[in-house]
Amino acid sequence: MDTVEKLVAQIQGLSGSVGDLNQLHHILKQSEDSLRLNSSRLAPFLHQLDPSVHSLGYLYFLDAYTYSVSRDGANEVALLLARFISSCLAEQIRLAHHKFISVCRRFKDQAIVLSEPMRAVAPMLIAIRKIRPSSEHLTTLHPDFLLLCILAKCYKTGLSVLEDDVFEVDQPKDLFLYCYYGGMICIGLKQFKKASEFFHNVVTAPMSTLNAIAVEAYKKYILVSLIHRGKFNTHFPKYTSTVAQRSLKNFSQIYLELANNYSNGNLADLETFVQVNKDKFEGDNNLGLVKQVVSSIYKRNIQRLTQTYLTLSLQDIANTVQLNSPKEAEMHVLQMIQDGHIYATINQRDGMVQFLEDPEQYKSCEMIEHIDCSIQRIMVLSKKLASVDEQISCEPLYLTKVGKERQRFDFDDFDSVPQKFNI
Known part of the structure; x- marks a missing residue:
């Protein structure tokens, strides 16, 4: 001591x-x-x-x-x-x-x-x-x-x-976990757009071998995309790693099938599919999120109606999207108006809904300020990217690798660029 x-x-x-x-x-x-x-x-x-x-x-x-x-x-x-x-x-x-x-x-x-x-x-x-x-x-x-x-x-x-x-x-693992947990926090706040961005970052992050975090993120990415956009694009961006493009779908087949069922817009078929695969979704701790996907189909079907009709009764909306009553249809429409997903007015007297165009003219002070903030942020990011690019260009390890890659090519192997064309 x-x-x-x-x-x-x-x-x-x-x-x-x-x-x-x-x-x-x-x-x-x-x-x-x-x-x-x-x-x-x-x-x-x-x-x-x-x-x-x-x-x-x-x-x-x-x-x-x-x-x-x-x-x-x-x-x-x-x-x-x-x-x-x-x-x-x-x-x-x-x-x-x-x-x-x-x-x-x-x-x-x-x-x-x-x-x-x-x-x-x-x-x-x-x-x-x-x-x-x-x-x-x-x-x-x-x-x-x-x-x-x-x-x-x-x-x-x-x-x-x-x-x-x-x-x-x-550490790379820190980024994967940060984005995965970040996506879950945004789900808790019902910020599905931001959650989708975080899960997208996990799925498309550089990786030499597939990891469990990316697999779970991809499953949630599918579900969140359905809730937020009403669809899921199965094509990976070009910058996604080869191992992710090759393997992620194999571990997420049931979720891709769910997305296909969702795209059909049939509530009964979707509910049947979820019920049949309930244990699998529950085993992934995703059943709650899957139920939110099922609930969101009403919103998607109502949005589809806005592309076809200018006016529609609450009863017709209830019948078309398979809701139990005009009152339920009214509640869904009001929530969608409040969330900015559709633009419409409801005539309480005759129960008619009139669908409107987006009223935003992009000339208010708030919108101009928002656009200016976005431009300023992009400028800052551009400067940061240029700085990082300059640092990498001076990195000895990078220069050594580039030098080795360059030795693999003999410029005499390539045809010279023609100076003129015969037409």
Whole structure:
């Protein structure tokens, strides 16, 4: 224990300047084995350190102390970790960011063990903001935070992170999980367009081998596309990896069959198909989303009517889209008007619905401001893309590979470009 006491004194004396912190970090790395051996006796020493002053040293002690936690001690450890995350200094914990990430994940695990994911949501958001170099950086903690938001049903809190533009990624798996969990959060908020974008990013992300995250994302991508657009395009974009194009459909046949049934617009056939395959959808934890797909077919069938009729009675709408009564038809039409999916007016006296053209003239102050914001964002993205392209062009590894590829071709093998044509 004399060694631990000496280490505490060194932490207290070397937590001031950058130079001292670098020296302290070297000492702490050499003391990891000793701290692990004394892990059960570190609690009194933690009280001698201030996490808001001695953050780096406290992190090493906390990592050793919480390395092996019983269920009985989970609550105490969770409190200790939450307080540390909230009070620690970003400039110190970034010196040992891998250890900080490990401690934060331990905190997430304890919250899940206690069945209290809500208590970890706010501290994990603080941890992300402290560990990341900028809002454009996707850390390894992002997926863990989003998972906690899903388990705690704190969807709006998760959305606050999803609104950031991401340009830097630590690990490919982080991006896959970030987009997958992001899509699930958007489903919870009924933001199906944004959910579709996140699942699209998973499906089309570069991959050398197929992974389970991409398979599950593709299934949800099909369902969300049906809810949002009323259809699903089975053709992959050209930039999708070969392995995804070749294999994803094989693992999602039942969902592709569901999309085919949906496109026919027959509610009875769709409900029968879902009932027959209910266990498979439930096994994928997608039954709730599938039921939303079935419910959305009413909306799609009503939208089809707007392409054929200018006016229609509520009774006719109910009969055509297989609703039980004109009142149900009215509720669906009113919801669609409110959501901006159709433009129509309802005459309550005679029960007639008049379908209208889109009233947006694209000349209001709000619309001009929206267009200007979009242009500004595109300009920023364009500059960022040019900067990344320049960095890659100067990267030695990239230049080496390009040089090797270029050697494979002999320009004499190609015909010269003709200077004139004979017609």
